[in-house]
Amino acid sequence: MTEIRAEMVANVWKVVAAEGDAVADGDTLVILESMKMEIPVLAEGAGTVSRLAVAEGDVIQEGDLIAVIE
């Protein structure tokens, strides 16, 4: 199981993956938005998205859980 956490304060701009999706290493899960930059959050390893903890428009803090891949 891999927990993907936020590296910075940001808004969740787009949620690309959905719970239950099969993803490959490097697939985009969500796209964050901070300081006029769009920052993709990628799957670290292949697996299934068992949890997506954010929704579009959420404000997340550094260290917040974004997704779990099993």
Add this chain to the structure above:
Amino acid sequence: MLPGVPDSVLIANRGEIARRVARTARRLGIRVIAVYSEADADLPFVAEADEAVLIGPAPAAQSYLNADAILAAAAATGAAAIHPGYGFLAENATFARRVIDAGLTWIGPSPDAIEQMGDKIRARNLMARAGVPVAAGSVEPVSDADDAIAEAERIGYPVMIKAAAGGGGIGMTVAADAEQLRAGFATASSRAERFFGNPSILIERYISSARHVEVQILGLADGQVIALGERDCSAQRRHQKLAEETPSPGVDDNLRHRMLAAAIQAGEAVGYRGAGTVECLVDRQTGQFVFLEMNTRLQVEHPVTEMVTGVDLVEQQLLIADGAEVSFDVRSVEPSGHALELRVYAEDPVRFLPSPGVISKWQEPTGAGVRVDAGYAAGNVVTPHYDPLLAKLIVSGPDRTEVLARTRAALADFVVAGPKTNLAFHADLLASEEFVTGEYDTSVVSRLRPLAGDGWAPSQGGVRDRDPR
């Protein structure tokens, strides 16, 4: 107060540029009105204004892009003029028209000039008709791969494939032959459809080693257009400028003469008034230049021009907008010495990822030729809502060598704690052989920081900057 300037100005912007415009306005005896979002209430530009009006919550769409709120603030405070700074509403022709229709002075070019330069294809074709060199390329967007190949054969390989509706280099790719073009076209077109809702593609001759050089122009109240030298903006990360200098180490007198003449032609072609910038690419192999785009506003990096000419560009904007003569002798103005600007961003110095946070320590450098245009001070919060520009370090001196030495010393004295900053990157840039010799091009930053990405679409795993400038 200087005759020929408005008696009050509302600055429809934030951070360092709001403060910089206010500084000149205050010196000229003009009443300064700031507008601000809820996120910016504690910033210096709000405290320093004669009046400040809260225009909305943090998101720019509800505050700095909210034309109704800004015009209401102007009416409530009796503002005589609006200065848009850069970004936000600065190149919005509809807003400019509304300002003028409300009976206020718009500190900028005519809405028509903004409109003509806002559409990139239209602007390029207009420039070509005016005799300004443009990149060999498709005059109209192409919609299928066979058309693209026909265009490429006319132009000559290698070619650049780019989204007609795009900006910021998104989805740009290079093709060396027809096979690569066919593959690249399919990818670029689908990406353009997804990101811009328009699959149209432009084909342009690709310049493998280019410098990004721009010319500062001023359209005077009597219709004359003058040029105040060039700025080299080749040091960019993900198409966002990091360092700018004047004169350009890659432009000789002959090329400078031709570029300045072309920039004046460009300005005259649209009846330009006020401060504007003509951006060009210089091919390092051929020594030729082509028109890229025209920015119809004050540029972020305008201070380097001010340092070598002694001309306060904001003062000239205010005078020209009121139909008055500029305050310097246009026949004898001649740049002298050298100036460099470094943009201090709230982002890590390796991958250039944003780093908002509370500024716990802020110490600006001082010294001969050192100017700091800052938007923040100790105790301020850098929020994720706006661009990462904290401050600009501008250093001038008699020659480039002296300026680099002064800048290194100033960088060592610039202390920002809290958010990560790119100050350490700038120190590396100023230690790099490419930059020190002046023999750099638009890929100098990616050679120094290969992890930072090239500004491709987020779907490819790369960070993308919106509206880089």
